[in-house]
Amino acid sequence: MMGPAHSLSGAAAWLGVGAAAAAAGHPMPWPVLVVGALVCAGAALAPDLDHKSATISRAFGPFSRGLCGVIDKLSYSVYKATRTQSDPRRSGGHRTLTHTWLWAVLIGAGTAVLGMAGGRWAVLGILFVHMVLAVEGLLWRAARVSSDVLVWLLGATSAWILADILNKPGNGADWLFTAPGQEYLWLGLPVVLGALVHDIGDALTVSGCPILWPIVVGRKRWYPVGPPKAMRFRAGSWVELKVLMPVFMLLGGAGCLAALGVI
Numbered sequence: 001m002m003g004p005a006h007s008l009s010g011a012a013a014w015l016g017v018g019a020a021a022a023a024a025g026h027p028m029p030w031p032v033l034v035v036g037a038l039v040c041a042g043a044a045l046a047p048d049l050d051h052k053s054a055t056i057s058r059a060f061g062p063f064s065r066g067l068c069g070v071i072d073k074l075s076y077s078v079y080k081a082t083r084t085q086s087d088p089r090r091s092g093g094h095r096t097l098t099h100t101w102l103w104a105v106l107i108g109a110g111t112a113v114l115g116m117a118g119g120r121w122a123v124l125g126i127l128f129v130h131m132v133l134a135v136e137g138l139l140w141r142a143a144r145v146s147s148d149v150l151v152w153l154l155g156a157t158s159a160w161i162l163a164d165i166l167n168k169p170g171n172g173a174d175w176l177f178t179a180p181g182q183e184y185l186w187l188g189l190p191v192v193l194g195a196l197v198h199d200i201g202d203a204l205t206v207s208g209c210p211i212l213w214p215i216v217v218g219r220k221r222w223y224p225v226g227p228p229k230a231m232r233f234r235a236g237s238w239v240e241l242k243v244l245m246p247v248f249m250l251l252g253g254a255g256c257l258a259a260l261g262v263i
Contacts, residue, residue: 001201003055007137010044010194012252018259032172036190042133043194086219100213104195112188127159
């Protein structure tokens with residue numbers, strides 16, 4: 001999938017979680033619903049850190065481009081070191097390490113610990129990074145014609161405002177995890193979800209996605225999970241743009257209304 005579809009699916013997924021949480025008796029305060037949807041939309045771009053031409057590579061200028069190059073080499077090294085004889089040879093690391101359930105869990109756990117233990121500035125940093133990515137993904141046409149500085153200012157302003165709102169009593173800093181010292185532990189959840197939704201989206205495309213690594217499937221450690229090939233599509237095709245993205249919008253809207261108790 002392309003960046004906009006990934007981000008939109010991430011936001012829709014968190015809004016769906018909000019609806020499920022409300023039905024289960026743990027409703028999200030509206031700031032958690034909004035912040036979680038934006039963080040999940042941003043996190044849904046993060047697995048493409050292994051791709052120098054992805055949306056995320058442009059998000060933070062030379063820093064993100066350099067980081068994408070490093071992650072690409074790291075992912076390729078892990079692929080070479082762990083592939084079986086049945087896994088094909090390849091020349092790059094795209095759709096390998098960062099497109100697995102293990103990477104999603106590790107990144108989410110790291111975010112949760114950082115948010116819980118790092119204080120206000122850590123939370124601001126987490127929100128800033130994901131707000132910028134959400135803008136790049138959800139508003140990609142506008143972001144492409146804007147300067148990087150404007151996108152960063154929008155991300156920083158949004159992060160500052162939302163962090164202040166969350167920090168007020170009853171607004172969700174301690175949503176779900178209520179013990180003393182566990183504030184913002186929930187921030188890891190939309191990060192995990194965003195990464196997994198990205199992987200599932202890529203699994204629907206022609207190349208599939210090795211979500212299950214390092215579990216061996218069919219003698220392949222990097223087995224490209226996906227539906228039957230007749231049901232797959234190419235990234236950026238009409239199926240993605242004309243079918244899936246409108247469906248994500250409808251599901252996200254329905255999830256939001258259910259999470260807020262409107263329906």
